Every structure is written in C-alpha cells, then in structure tokens.
Amino acid sequence: MESCSLGIDIGGTKIAAGLVSRSGEVFEQKNYPTPQESNQSILEVLREIISSFPGIALEMDKNLIGIGVGSAGQVNFKDGQILSGTTNIKDWNNIHITKYLNQFTDLPIWLDNDANTFAVAEYVHGSARGTNDMVCLTLGTGVGGGIISNGDLIRGDWGGAAELGHITVDMNGPACNCGSNGCMEVYASGTGIANRMKEHLAHLAKQELPEEIKFYLENPERLTSKEVFSWYEAGLPVATETINLAIQALSYGIVSIIHTFNPSVIVLGGGLVRERTWLATEIKKNIASKGIRSLVEPVDIRISELGYHAGLIGAASQVWFQQ
Structure with missing residues (x-):
C-alpha cells in the first residue's frame, strides 16, 4: 500500500x-x-x-x-x-x-x-530540486519568502523568519502595514503596485490619459495590479514608471537576500508571476550590475514549476x- x-x-x-x-x-x-x-x-x-x-x-x-x-x-x-x-x-x-x-x-x-x-x-x-541553497519569493497580495540553507528550512526562533517582503528598499518610502517604511512589499506586491499606480494617476492630467485608463482615475478602488501589468505589456507609457519601480524594488531586495544567504537559485511564484516569465529575465538583468559580483552573478532566477x-x-x- x-x-x-x-x-x-x-x-x-x-x-x-x-x-x-x-x-x-x-x-x-x-x-x-x-x-x-x-x-x-x-x-x-x-x-x-x-x-x-x-x-x-x-x-x-x-x-x-x-x-x-x-x-x-x-x-x-x-x-x-x-x-x-x-x-x-x-x-x-x-x-x-x-x-x-x-x-x-x-x-x-x-x-x-x-x-x-x-x-x-x-x-x-519543483524549480529548485537538486539544489541545497535556495530562496523563494511569492508575489501576490503581499510578498512572502522562504529560505532553505544547506537543505534546512530557516524558521528562526519560533517560525517567523524569512519575512523577505519586509526588507526595506527605501527608508523614505511609503509606510508598510508591518510598521516600517519602503518595504519591498509596498512596491512589488499586487496591492503595492495598485497603490503606486493610483498615486501616479492622481498626478496626471485627465485629458492626457487614454479612455480605458480615465475610468480608473475616477474609480480608483477598481484598479488592481492586473490592469497595471496589462497596460505595461501593451506598451502604454502610463504604467512604465510603476512596473519599473516594482522591478527595481525586487532587484535591490533580491541582491540583499543574495548577500545574506548566498543561494544558488531564487524561485519566483505567486499570482503576479505565474503568467509573466519575463519578470525573471528582467530581474536577472537588473541585478547583474548590482552587489558583490561573485555572489550575485552565479544565481539563477527561476519561475515556479508547480504553479x-x-x-x-x-x-x-x-x-x-x-x-
């Protein structure tokens, strides 16, 4: 049996x-x-x-x-x-x-x-099988994290370790619900991307926006990261700043993670990346010029296989x- x-x-x-x-x-x-x-x-x-x-x-x-x-x-x-x-x-x-x-x-x-x-x-x-040292980031409503070092899951004292979404990437950035400021989550989570987009739209003149976007200027509560990614992937300049900010936040956060844990693989998962394999390529390109080269260069950025x-x-x- x-x-x-x-x-x-x-x-x-x-x-x-x-x-x-x-x-x-x-x-x-x-x-x-x-x-x-x-x-x-x-x-x-x-x-x-x-x-x-x-x-x-x-x-x-x-x-x-x-x-x-x-x-x-x-x-x-x-x-x-x-x-x-x-x-x-x-x-x-x-x-x-x-x-x-x-x-x-x-x-x-x-x-x-x-x-x-x-x-x-x-x-x-999944994507990290065969490795001994890996980090995962789950990108959804928030940003979660998990770390396996030398084959062991790092939990800390009672299990609260690896809150990687709350790594600060800008100490003068927006307040996070964790009590800190400028966390990776406030830029790169679904909620964070929608909030940053709302802030950006509020500073634009209504007449400059395409009709499909004016609706969300008048109904900001309806805006989600799905629309922002859709605009970005369609080449609409209005979304470029917000998505580039998310990619930069993830890149700097990941470099800090690499400096701390020296993983061989970082796996990205969650609703935001499930259909966006290009994110791994963009992040790999962004981190190439950041951090300690001997640590950062060998790291492979992968998308979850298990979805x-x-x-x-x-x-x-x-x-x-x-x-």
Missing part, C-alpha cells in the same frame, strides 16, 4: 485539500470556498477535511501517514498556532490549529507559513520534509 499525506492550503478565497504522494503526485484534490463569517467557520471546514480524507485514502488503497497545513500569516511552528493572519482571511489571529485538529485525528499534523510550504514544494519537487499546486504539494510534503 503506497503511503501518502494530506495537504491543506488555506487561502483567502479557497481552501485546497488533497492526497499527495512522497514523489509529489496529487491523487485526489478538493477545493472549498474559504468561509468569510468567522475563524470558527474555517476551522469547521478543516475538521470536515481531516474527517473525510482518511476514508478517501482507504478507498484508493493509500496509507495516509500525516497531515500538513499551510496558511498565510505569522505562524508559530513550534506550537502549531497562527499568531497573526492576513486581511483577506477573517479574524485569522491567535488560532491554535493543530490543537483544534488533534481532537479529530490521531495522525501527526504540521502547520507552517504558506511561503515556507511553497519553498519546500519547489525545493523537493497553482505548489501550496498544496508543499503543505503535504512537510510530512516527509520534517523527518
């Missing part, structure tokens, strides 16, 4: 759950809408998942040996607790996930930050990666 693990990836809009083999093959996957009523509603979905999947595993003649959970937010890995969550998951703070789930299963459970589980997925099964499945596979892979 082949062994498998249950991976659970908790996101702002959906919770993905699936049985995953040690080789990274997804046998069975189900998606559940992320409840918006309360954190208790989310816990009920998690309880349903860990109650139903053992039976699914048996039907598939699989030996379920453990459960791995990935979630956004500050995660105390030692205690299996979400310390502080994310704005797109309601009241996701001070939640003892493993303590709650242990009431309903005898299987071992691991909980980690979703950027760490992404790093594990790409290290074991949408990285979170689920990484969460499940904790079961073997921790052993």
Whole structure:
C-alpha cells in the first residue's frame, strides 16, 4: 500500500485539500470556498477535511501517514498556532490549529507559513530540486519568502523568519502595514503596485490619459495590479514608471537576500508571476550590475514549476520534509 499525506492550503478565497504522494503526485484534490463569517467557520471546514480524507485514502488503497497545513500569516511552528493572519482571511489571529485538529485525528499534523510550504514544494519537487541553497519569493497580495540553507528550512526562533517582503528598499518610502517604511512589499506586491499606480494617476492630467485608463482615475478602488501589468505589456507609457519601480524594488531586495544567504537559485511564484516569465529575465538583468559580483552573478532566477499546486504539494510534503 503506497503511503501518502494530506495537504491543506488555506487561502483567502479557497481552501485546497488533497492526497499527495512522497514523489509529489496529487491523487485526489478538493477545493472549498474559504468561509468569510468567522475563524470558527474555517476551522469547521478543516475538521470536515481531516474527517473525510482518511476514508478517501482507504478507498484508493493509500496509507495516509500525516497531515500538513499551510496558511498565510505569522505562524508559530513550534506550537502549531497562527499568531497573526492576513486581511483577506477573517479574524485569522491567535488560532491554535493543530490543537483544534488533534481532537479529530490521531495522525501527526504540521502547520507552517504558506511561503515556507511553497519553498519546500519547489525545493523537493519543483524549480529548485537538486539544489541545497535556495530562496523563494511569492508575489501576490503581499510578498512572502522562504529560505532553505544547506537543505534546512530557516524558521528562526519560533517560525517567523524569512519575512523577505519586509526588507526595506527605501527608508523614505511609503509606510508598510508591518510598521516600517519602503518595504519591498509596498512596491512589488499586487496591492503595492495598485497603490503606486493610483498615486501616479492622481498626478496626471485627465485629458492626457487614454479612455480605458480615465475610468480608473475616477474609480480608483477598481484598479488592481492586473490592469497595471496589462497596460505595461501593451506598451502604454502610463504604467512604465510603476512596473519599473516594482522591478527595481525586487532587484535591490533580491541582491540583499543574495548577500545574506548566498543561494544558488531564487524561485519566483505567486499570482503576479505565474503568467509573466519575463519578470525573471528582467530581474536577472537588473541585478547583474548590482552587489558583490561573485555572489550575485552565479544565481539563477527561476519561475515556479508547480504553479497553482505548489501550496498544496508543499503543505503535504512537510510530512516527509520534517523527518
């Protein structure tokens, strides 16, 4: 009977759950809408998942040996607790996930930050397999990070290490929700790109803008990074400054990461880069003239191979990666 693990990836809009083999093959996957009523509603979905999947595993003649959970937010890995969550998951703070789930299963459970589980997925099964030292950056609503050094995931004292999106790239830059200023996240996340674009539009004369862009000047709450990238890729000059700023912020942040951790590979993932492989090329070109050459020049910048499945596979892979 082949062994498998249950991976659970908790996101702002959906919770993905699936049985995953040690080789990274997804046998069975189900998606559940992320409840918006309360954190208790989310816990009920998690309880349903860990109650139903053992039976699914048996039907598939699989030996379920453990459960791995990935979630956004500050995660105390030692205690299996979400310390502080994310704005797109309601009241996701001070939640003892493993303590709650242990009431309903005898299987071992691991909980980690979703950027760490992404790093594990790409290290074991994806773009960084075969390396010993890698860093991942997940670019979405925010900017997350995960670091594997000499084959070990760097967590720090309790699990809060690798908040790479909060590396300051401009000490006089815009305020970040972390309490600092000029973080990579305020320029290079989906939210940051949209906010910088709104600021730029506010300083332009309305009559100078194409009709498709005037709408967002009058309805700034509708603007997202998707529109900004679309304008940039269509060659509209109005978006050039904002996207170039994002690329520069990422480039300087990545150079600092390289100076600190000396990785051989940096993997970019998340919604912003999934369909934009050109970002890796632009960043590689930008960092070539920055930093200590012997450290920066050999680093390969890659796009995630696992895409949408990285979170689920990484969460499940904790079961073997921790052993």
